[in-house]
Amino acid sequence: IQEGRVVIVGSGIIGCSWAMAFASAGFQIKLYDIKQEQITKALENIGKQMKELEKIGMLKGSLKSDQQLALIGGCTDLKSAVEGAVYIQECTPENLEIKKKIFNQLDNIVSNDTVLASSTSCILPSKIFTGLKHVKQCIVAHPVNPPYFVPLVELVPHPETEPSIIEKTFALMKKIGQSPVKLMKEIDGFALNRLQYAIISEAWRLVGDGVISPHDLDLVMSDGLGMRYAFMGPLETMHLNAEGILNYCDRYRDGMIRVLKSFGPIPDFAGETEQKINQAMCEQTPADPAHLNARRRWRDECLLHLAKLKMEV
Ligand code: NAD
The missing domain is CATH 3.40.50.720 (NAD(P)-binding Rossmann-like Domain)
Structure with missing residues (x-):
């Protein structure tokens, strides 16, 4: 105690x-x-x-x-x-x-x-x-x-x-x-939500622009980026995906800036895209307490297994 x-x-x-x-x-x-x-x-x-x-x-x-x-x-x-x-x-x-x-x-x-x-x-x-x-x-x-x-x-x-x-x-x-x-000083959204909102924002634009379905967008994270993000952040990812950060920037600087310049304005998180995403999410998990709680229990179990794995590696 x-x-x-x-x-x-x-x-x-x-x-x-x-x-x-x-x-x-x-x-x-x-x-x-x-x-x-x-x-x-x-x-x-x-x-x-x-x-x-x-x-x-x-x-x-x-x-x-x-x-x-x-x-x-x-x-x-x-x-x-x-x-x-x-x-x-x-x-x-x-x-x-x-x-x-x-x-x-x-x-x-x-x-x-x-x-x-x-x-x-x-x-x-x-x-x-x-x-x-x-x-x-x-x-x-x-x-x-x-x-x-x-x-x-x-x-x-x-x-x-x-x-x-x-x-x-x-x-x-x-x-x-x-x-x-x-955090060394306060900032709106702290660090986590600033990162999360950057992701949500581009996810919303990609679905809204008809580039990808809501389901596939989520897979890009859960079966793609998320696989390594459970173990290392975006900065270390850069370091390892080339011969170090300097080499990464050398190789990908222009491409990153070009792609980032093509990002659209902040979405309004309403209207047609909201309907489309809502429909897709509710097909998977209807938005009533029973279904949401069952899916949350599943999420928590996954997180527990992941936490265990992280302790072992
Ligand atoms: P909640 O609504 O589930 O719980 C709030 C509790 O506070 C209730 O039990 C309520 O009875 C009690 N309460 C209300 N007024 C009170 C008072 N004057 N004194 C004492 N208790 C009082 O909310 P939550 O989701 O647990 O969120 C709590 C805080 O944690 C919020 O600031 C939220 O932003 C933050 N937070 C939430 C999440 C999340 O995902 N839920 C994640 C991170 C941080």
């Missing part, structure tokens, strides 16, 4: 997955939410998931599922949840007003060395944390859904975040088996 308690604020999709990640490393966790029913549901759901993972030999950590579940307690009183906490991971809905309100409440009750981290996907640290007494202790720790299966966490500091807080968060993420990366 680890020293120091972790608090998860908001027990939705991301909050539950964070709780499982911390429990796998033996941390004691308080799961806070405004609604008791939500906490009860979250704990039930976490217990069920842990048992299922244990059954297939894929529960993370050295503790049994019962021991891990026993580390997580629910709480609807923020003050008692936060008492003695070393680290707080906020996972409330992606809404600036809700986040500002909760960080203001936390600002009045936390000690001077608790790390205050937000899971926000796209709100800048300066929007959430500016003006707080404890701004030096605040950081964005943006996970990828679901963090239990996908290790990357983007650490994005506020301009006033203390370097020691960045280091503490980095070390904690490593300890629970995540893969933290540090």
Whole structure:
């Protein structure tokens, strides 16, 4: 069992997955939410998931599922949840007003060395944390859904975040088996979503322009680029696909610039292309909770196998 308690604020999709990640490393966790029913549901759901993972030999950590579940307690009183906490991971809905309100409440009750981290996907640290007494202790720790299966966490500091807080968060993420990366400064979309939106944008244009079907577009990623992207990024790919980066640029610079110049404007993500992509996606997985959840379970299983493979290579 680890020293120091972790608090998860908001027990939705991301909050539950964070709780499982911390429990796998033996941390004691308080799961806070405004609604008791939500906490009860979250704990039930976490217990069920842990048992299922244990059954297939894929529960993370050295503790049994019962021991891990026993580390997580629910709480609807923020003050008692936060008492003695070393680290707080906020996972409330992606809404600036809700986040500002909760960080203001936390600002009045936390000690001077608790790390205050937000899971926000796209709100800048300066929007959430500016003006707080404890701004030096605040950081964005943006996970990828679901963090239990996908290790990357983007650490994005506020301009006033203390370097020691960045280091503490980095070390904690490593300890629970995540893969933290540090952004040196804040930028809209952080790094992950900027890359993701660049891909989505060109995918949308290729389908919209009638170059490729939605199904085949997805295969270009899952059976093509994605195969190596699970192990190395685009920069190392360049390095290996020629005799090093310098040689790659020498060979492909002009071609890359020519192709990039032919990219169209930002799509509106609406209208005919939206209909076409929706129809193709729904043929594969109808957009109702039962089908979506079944497909998500399949995705999570694939991610688990991939995570196992990555540990072996
Ligand atoms: P969610 O809607 O599933 O969960 C939000 C939870 O917060 C709910 O349980 C709700 O009851 C609770 N809540 C609402 N107001 C609260 C308050 N004042 N105090 C405490 N709890 C409160 O949302 P989610 O998908 O888990 O997302 C949470 C955060 O994580 C968001 O900022 C989101 O951008 C970020 N995130 C989400 C994903 C994703 O793919 N879902 C990925 C990365 C980051």
